[in-house]
Amino acid sequence: MLQRIEHCVDCIRNITNRKPEIGITLGSGLADFVNALENTLEVPYEKIEGFPRPTVKGHEGKLIFGTFHGTEVVVLDGRVHYYEGYSQQETVIPVRVLQRIGVHTMILSNACGGINYAFKPGDIMLIEDHINMSGSNPLIGENLDAFGLRFPDMSEVYSQKLWKTLQQKAKDAGIETKHGVYMMYSGPSFETPAEIRAFRVLGADAVGMSTVPEAIAAVHAGMDVMGISVITNMAAGMLKQKLTHEEVLETGEKVREPFAQLIALAIDTIQENNAQKMDVVI
Ligand code: HPA
Numbered sequence: 001m002l003q004r005i006e007h008c009v010d011c012i013r014n015i016t017n018r019k020p021e022i023g024i025t026l027g028s029g030l031a032d033f034v035n036a037l038e039n040t041l042e043v044p045y046e047k048i049e050g051f052p053r054p055t056v057k058g059h060e061g062k063l064i065f066g067t068f069h070g071t072e073v074v075v076l077d078g079r080v081h082y083y084e085g086y087s088q089q090e091t092v093i094p095v096r097v098l099q100r101i102g103v104h105t106m107i108l109s110n111a112c113g114g115i116n117y118a119f120k121p122g123d124i125m126l127i128e129d130h131i132n133m134s135g136s137n138p139l140i141g142e143n144l145d146a147f148g149l150r151f152p153d154m155s156e157v158y159s160q161k162l163w164k165t166l167q168q169k170a171k172d173a174g175i176e177t178k179h180g181v182y183m184m185y186s187g188p189s190f191e192t193p194a195e196i197r198a199f200r201v202l203g204a205d206a207v208g209m210s211t212v213p214e215a216i217a218a219v220h221a222g223m224d225v226m227g228i229s230v231i232t233n234m235a236a237g238m239l240k241q242k243l244t245h246e247e248v249l250e251t252g253e254k255v256r257e258p259f260a261q262l263i264a265l266a267i268d269t270i271q272e273n274n275a276q277k278m279d280v281v282i
Contacts, residue, residue, distance in 0.1 A: 019102035029252030037066025092217035112208030113235035127227025180205025184212035193237020
């Protein structure tokens with residue numbers, strides 16, 4: 001696995017020597033933010049040998065390098081999911097490759113179902129913690145010592161300082177955000193109403209089919225993580241209607257603008273936080 005990751009890094013390095021600091025994964029229908037990037041360079045996943053590729057037709061995926069407010073970032077436009085048949089170890093190759101080319105903070109976004117009755121479709125939830133109900137873990141197997149410890153601490157996966165600062169910044173900009181616990185379910189079937197009732201009792205505010213493996217691998221590799229969820233629908237059984245992927249995409253479409261703004265504010269938040277860290281070091 002380590003060799004596969006290093007080979008991906010070599011493939012990227014044969015194309016560009018850019019060193020992004022922030023990596024961003026954009027969830028279904030949430031790719032608007034890339035329009036705000038300058039000096040972009042696209043690297044299709046197919047040019048990176050060994051990089052896992054989404055199985056959805058027309059979404060083969062690409063890395064988009066760019067600058068935002070002077071910061072070098074890279075967007076993973078297209079992500080692979082556990083439910084596609086990839087192992088969780090494979091789904092986190094992209095995060096690990098990004099870490100190797102310079103990324104120190106991941107912004108992980110997703111579309112998900114709301115479990116908390118105080119939420120409504122179109123709400124944006126800052127992830128404060130997660131519950132891994134996926135049935136697996138990306139760190140199973142031989143530990144990659146080059147990245148991190150065998151038993152990494154997970155007591156603050158989503159930097160509190162970052163999400164609380166972002167919450168305030170968003171409020172100042174007139175964007176209301178919720179915050180809560182994200183639960184990962186393997187999918188690809190949506191959950192049953194009984195599962196949703198159980199997950200609510202367990203402490204989940206929202207449920208989706210991604211993000212948790214990437215967050216675990218990022219923390220394992222010493223990266224900071226921010227998680228941003230778009231509540232695209234209420235989870236199964238909460239409303240009379242049935243769940244469809246179309247509803248997920250439609251709601252995503254409606255929040256494109258505030259969502260893209262929020263990603264921009266998240267990058268500013270990370271940069272300010274870094275500048276403060278530097279001050280402390282100096
Ligand atoms: N459940 C799981 N994943 C999802 C949902 C949901 O209700 N909505 C969007 N992704």
